Amino acid sequence: MKHLITAAALAALAATPAMAGEIRVGSVAGVTGPIAELVAPIVAGRNLAAAHINANGGLLDGDTLVLVLADSQCDPKAGVDAGNKVVNVEQVVAIVGASCSGATNGMVQSVTIPAGIPSVSDSATAPSITDLDDNNLVFRTAPSDAYQGAALAKLAWEAGYRKLAVTYANDDYNAGIAEVFVANFEGLGGKVTANQVHEPNKASYRAEITTLSGGGAEALALFAYYGGSGITIIRNALETGAFGKFMAADGMFDVSVIEQIGAENLRGNLMITQSASDPSNTSYQLFAEAYKSTGMDPGAPYAAHGYDATFLIALAIEQAGAADPALIAAALPEVANAPGEIIRPGEWEKAKALIAAGKAVNYEGASGSVDFDAAGDVPGFYSVNTINAEGKFEMRFLR
Amino acid sequence: MMAFLNFYLIPGVVLGCIYALGAIGISLTFGILRFSNFAHGDTMTLGVYITLSLVQFSGLHPLLVAPLAMVLTTGIVLGLDRTFYKPFRTSPAIMLVIASFGLMLMIRSVIQFFWGVQLQALQTGIQMPLEALLPVRFSENHLLIIGATVLLMMAVHLVLTRTKIGKAMRATSDNPELAALTGIDTEVVIRATWAMGASLAVAAGVFLGLDTHVETMMGFKLLLPMFAAAILGGIGKPYGAVAGGLVIGIAEELSAYPWIGTTPLLSPGYKGGVAFAIMVAMLIWKPQGLFRGRQF
DSSP states (O other): OHHHHHHHHHHHHHHSOOOTTEEEEEEEEOOSSTTHHHHHHHHHHHHHHHHHHHHTTOBTTTBEEEEEEEEOTTSHHHHHHHHHIIIIISOOSEEEOOSSHHHHHHHIIIIIHHHTOOEEESSOOOGGGTTOOOTTOEEESSOOHHHHHHHHHHHHHHTTOOEEEEEEESSHHHHHHHHHHHHHHHHTTOEEEEEEEEOTTOSOOHHHHHHHGGGOOSEEEEESOIIIIIHHHHHHHHHHTSOSOEEEOGGGOSHHHHHHHOHHHHTTTEEEEEEOOOTTOHHHHHHHHHHHTTTOOTTSTTHHHHHHHHHHHHHHHHHHTSSOHHHHHHHHHHHHSSSSEEEOTTOHHHHHHHHHTTOOEEEOBTTBOOOOOTTSOOOOOEEEEEEOTTSSEEEEEEO | OHHIIIIIIHHHHHHHHHHHHHHHHHHHIIIIIOSOOTTHHHHHHHHHHHHHHHHHHHOOOHHHHHHHHHHHHHHHHHHHIIIIIGGGTTSOHHHHHHHHHHHHHHHHHHHHHHHOSSOBOSSOSOOOOOGGGTTSOOOHHHHHHHHHHHHHHHHHHHHHHHSHHHHHHHHHHHOHHHHHHTTOOHHHHHHHHHHHHHHHHHHHHHHHHHHSOBOTTHHHHHHHHHHHHHHHHOBTOHHHHHHHHHHHHHHHHHTTSOOSSSSOSSOGGGTHHHHHHHHHHHHHHOTTTTTTOBOO
8 A cells, every 4th residue: 555655646746747946856766677675775865865955945946856756777778768758858957866887877878968967876886987978967976886896806805715706797887896806806816717797687597607616716706786697696506506605796785685595595605895884974874863764774775875966966956056957067076075164964954055155065975975086986985794693784894 | 517417408498498388378379369479478477476475375385376376367368358459359460569568568567566676586595406316406496397397288288189279279370260260269269378378477487486586577588588489489389389498498508508618608698699599590591480380
């Protein structure tokens, strides 16, 4: 029933025509697809930011920030469709999203860059997004995997692994992080015995695993989305006895991995890095408290990044003084970076007053400092997750 | 040699069984109703989700509740046929194709709406190979899947050759006008076709769910290999579909075997292209398929 009501409410919302006093921002996310479970908390983070903004004076002259949700399915084609929908039909002035690197690459290259619409992704991490020729329109609050791949390689080395097999799903995110991981692991002196791409969404990976296990690797570094091929590969590897230990990145960070494989099979055998917020950071604590009060878990991957991406777009609209895509794009680095008075999650009223007074602001987000560099990227912070005695993920922040 | 059997051939046969069961339905609807049913994959997904609910409700093994799911899915499919396809019976095939495409999207959305988009499982945990059969690594599920497929195919064979309705189905598939002239009630044949196609699709989906996991796109992802299998075997030929399914399943797995040297013959990243390649090659050189099906 709850689904029904939400769906009816969403439908009613979508049917409302654009009217005065309303500024539309696209919220493009992989609501369905291989990481559906991960996306729900991210969207909740975005919605929380919009709620904070609308409850504390709204945008500009009291305009309401409306997030228009579109499903990018974690797929490049669907990303283009979702981008087209929000840009051409819904006439948004900026976009939060898309969720996956492939969907984001598709959306920005085919739709938003040509249309001149700025986008801030909260979970696209592929290094390739850094190098896009984007007219300074593409930003992200999710750090590039150039950092995560290095962090995971270092962890593998410190855990005592010297020989690893690597496999990655055939998409932008997984190919990107695998490349960085391999380069870093070999840089540390490790040996990659096999490095093989695989096609996601197949029923069996026994053949691939057999080829991978040939070189005497101590563990498998697996770069995949859990719902695409990750879970099947771990299951097949355990069943065939080819690998017992696994390392993975945030595309695999979901409880369904534990639920489907069984905690007893994974305890001590699986290490997953994830882009995380420093729990001792004031900004994070402010966000975590507000997010928890909506009944959600603030530790959910990229939920804080979703909040930050939305909040930043709102700040940029305020700074630009108009709902104009070009001005918003130019204002984004101004509100995210120093110098300026520090603004933390939830402090919308303060930010609005400062901007109205012509003072500079510097948003310090829940996910980190969110200082954009020239490519629109932010520095990364990571945690490593293992499975504890209760069969839950246990997080350790990497400093 | 053992590695070839355990990690390439057996998974290939299991995959082939799943494709084969799904392809029978596609081949029959193509042969009898004269259109390519895009909604077939999502019919499969629907059946799997019904099975999932029955498993959660009863706590029984998925294969035990699957027959009930087949009946329920058949009922739904017959209702859909009445509502969506019947008005188009005399229309050009393209209208039916488009209708099935729309239905595909609708079925999937309904599934996502009621069951959610999360990953689910018919069975959790991992299955080690059966001790008794080592060094041949057969897991219990794989034996069940292959065994159940053989039983289902024998049942299909008996229905098609020994029953009146089965003979009517084959006659309609071979020549619909002649079949109608001889007094065969085409509406009954059509209902039987839907029932058989949907039931086998549910079985295929449940087997896939047992081997991997349950998600809302699972049937759609199988659509291409199932079409390839139906075309390879010959449109309208259920036995052809079985052969085609097995060939494509095994070919996909064996394409990654290190036939020459020690690296996979074809990078596993392109495994999905094997079904495509076989389909295209068949359409160019032997469009009637292995079992001399209808040519379009």
